[in-house]
Amino acid sequence: MEKFNPKLHLPILVFGLAAPFVVPGLTIQVAVLWVMVLFALTWDVMGGQMGYNSLGNIFFFGAGMYICAIVQIAFITDVGAYTASNGGVRITFTHQEYFMGLICGIIAAAIGSALIAAALGWTVFGLRGPYFAIGTLGIALAAGELMGTWEWVGGGGGISMPVYPGSADGKAYLFYFLCFAAAVGTYLFCSWLYSTRFGLAINAIRDDEQKAEAMGVHTLRYKTIAWAVSAFFLGISGALFGNITGFIEPLEVAFPTVTFGIFMVAMSLLGGKGTLWGPVLGAFLFHFLKEFTWTYFLGWQWVALGVLIIVNVVFFQQGIMGWLMEKFPEKFGIVVEKKEAAE
Amino acid sequence: MTDAPVIEVTGVSKSYGGVVANENVSLTVPAGGITGLIGPNGSGKTTLFNSIVGYHPIDTGSIKFKGEEISTYRVPQIARLGLLRTFQQTRIYSNMNCIDNMLISIPHRRTGFRDMFKDRADKPTLEEVDRLLDFVGLYEKRRLISGDLSFGQQKLLEFAMALMNKPEVLLLDEPTAGINPTLINGLIDRLRRANEELGITLFVIEHNMRVIMNMAQTIYCLAHGQLLAHGTPDEVQNDQRVIDAYLGAH
Ligand SMILES: Nc1ncnc2c1ncn2[C@@H]1O[C@H](COP(=O)(O)OP(=O)(O)O)[C@@H](O)[C@H]1O
Ligand SMILES: [Mg+2]
Numbered sequence: 001m002e003k004f005n006p007k008l009h010l011p012i013l014v015f016g017l018a019a020p021f022v023v024p025g026l027t028i029q030v031a032v033l034w035v036m037v038l039f040a041l042t043w044d045v046m047g048g049q050m051g052y053n054s055l056g057n058i059f060f061f062g063a064g065m066y067i068c069a070i071v072q073i074a075f076i077t078d079v080g081a082y083t084a085s086n087g088g089v090r091i092t093f094t095h096q097e098y099f100m101g102l103i104c105g106i107i108a109a110a111i112g113s114a115l116i117a118a119a120l121g122w123t124v125f126g127l128r129g130p131y132f133a134i135g136t137l138g139i140a141l142a143a144g145e146l147m148g149t150w151e152w153v154g155g156g157g158g159i160s161m162p163v164y165p166g167s168a169d170g171k172a173y174l175f176y177f178l179c180f181a182a183a184v185g186t187y188l189f190c191s192w193l194y195s196t197r198f199g200l201a202i203n204a205i206r207d208d209e210q211k212a213e214a215m216g217v218h219t220l221r222y223k224t225i226a227w228a229v230s231a232f233f234l235g236i237s238g239a240l241f242g243n244i245t246g247f248i249e250p251l252e253v254a255f256p257t258v259t260f261g262i263f264m265v266a267m268s269l270l271g272g273k274g275t276l277w278g279p280v281l282g283a284f285l286f287h288f289l290k291e292f293t294w295t296y297f298l299g300w301q302w303v304a305l306g307v308l309i310i311v312n313v314v315f316f317q318q319g320i321m322g323w324l325m326e327k328f329p330e331k332f333g334i335v336v337e338k339k340e341a342a343e
Numbered sequence: 344m345t346d347a348p349v350i351e352v353t354g355v356s357k358s359y360g361g362v363v364a365n366e367n368v369s370l371t372v373p374a375g376g377i378t379g380l381i382g383p384n385g386s387g388k389t390t391l392f393n394s395i396v397g398y399h400p401i402d403t404g405s406i407k408f409k410g411e412e413i414s415t416y417r418v419p420q421i422a423r424l425g426l427l428r429t430f431q432q433t434r435i436y437s438n439m440n441c442i443d444n445m446l447i448s449i450p451h452r453r454t455g456f457r458d459m460f461k462d463r464a465d466k467p468t469l470e471e472v473d474r475l476l477d478f479v480g481l482y483e484k485r486r487l488i489s490g491d492l493s494f495g496q497q498k499l500l501e502f503a504m505a506l507m508n509k510p511e512v513l514l515l516d517e518p519t520a521g522i523n524p525t526l527i528n529g530l531i532d533r534l535r536r537a538n539e540e541l542g543i544t545l546f547v548i549e550h551n552m553r554v555i556m557n558m559a560q561t562i563y564c565l566a567h568g569q570l571l572a573h574g575t576p577d578e579v580q581n582d583q584r585v586i587d588a589y590l591g592a593h
Pocket of ligand 2: 388389390431
């Protein structure tokens, strides 16, 4: 596991803790930045570290969002009746009801998403390469459509989330820090995970899965757990995001395959897949560029992002971290070591 | 029981579509020795290895490892029993450095859930890695990305990874193919030492007659998917059918 490195970790920690007070107008944008960091890190567990390029990881974001919403609502009232009124009955939650519901909702979103991933793993991991990518994309697309037909959870009309029992600022701070904590937690977990045998095993699966099988590695077990880990943290991010927007519906908010679903991949590739810091770096750059183009080049923002992605995958496949490793291998410990020197 | 067979192949056939790659092959590999498998290109040697390690289902026949029927087991299961193979097309984890290639090659026989999340290496394991990389002459290159090594070095790494796995039986598919001729003697010596010092039973496919005649106690010869002859190196070398098969193939 990475040791605490003041030069690297401290500025990020200070930025994360101070941002909502220094630039209060941007609290939500920075909160979304942390969600992006979480997206890129969780995508990379599978895509970068294990070589399974999922295009459907956004599914677990949506699953977590819905699970959390259902638990939050079920805490005080009947879900079907709540969604049927579709904002008609404005149910006020007491502080205790709201927070108990939220805490249980987040926990259920994390565990529920991980369990769904484990269950799906048995089928999707029969697929390789492009078939895996398309298969997972299919899951996310189908989930959006299916949720749209499920009236109990509001169908295509969506759900108005329980209203935060306090000031708008209070809500912004609360969810900002929850997003920040979720991103830091994901980062710390990945950092630990990659330092264990688990990290080696998924790297081996990435490089040559048949070889790993021939060496007796329990490949299916590792793959399933890796997916469940991604889903666990994505479930949390979905739970938080649904509460931030205050309204959830299947296609645009819960299962946005062509925006967030693709951003996850783009961010990891930009920063350098298969590294711990690449996805973090990629998320910062990507999010910054995205906000910048949305503010100053409105109308051209999709073109700008498209160009960025194309330049990245055509000319710069190894990403920023990968490029640094090629350029300065010795900084990454890739050196010839004389026997005498080591003994 | 040194002469008891560890591998018993009985009446194994395997076809790919219309191509009969193995036909009614029966052979035994005695424990503790070095057994050779020769035959012209396309005679079905790799196919037989693939059948033994569970890479594909066989059409008919039986394959036993230490008396246990393994012909229905899957690849990782068989590997965990201690029956390991290397590949004719050398296969290593090419984006990882040599140390990591070795660390993930530890035996997975009793890997429980918690073992999956242990530290990458403890001190004895790292010492073992260093010792084996030194044994194959890759110690100085241990921190380099394995995909950047030369082909011969990759073959040596693959061999060291196999040793790291502590197999009882190791199936080697053309271990000297593509290796610089000046290095072949060193490799033969290492194979012998793995057999004698570590007690690993070797079953070796080898195209190079000189190499296998020097190493193996028993040799089987395949031609057109069928077992043509078997015996000591001398017997096989002087067998007219074997000579014809090799001459006919060239
Ligand atoms: N995966 C495969 N699909 C179809 N035919 C194959 C396959 N593998 C091997 N063969 C065929 O089976 C025969 C035996 O091949 P192989 O076992 O690789 O021979 P060897 O290792 O002795 O050179 C050859 O005719 C080869 O073309
Ligand atoms: Mg072959």
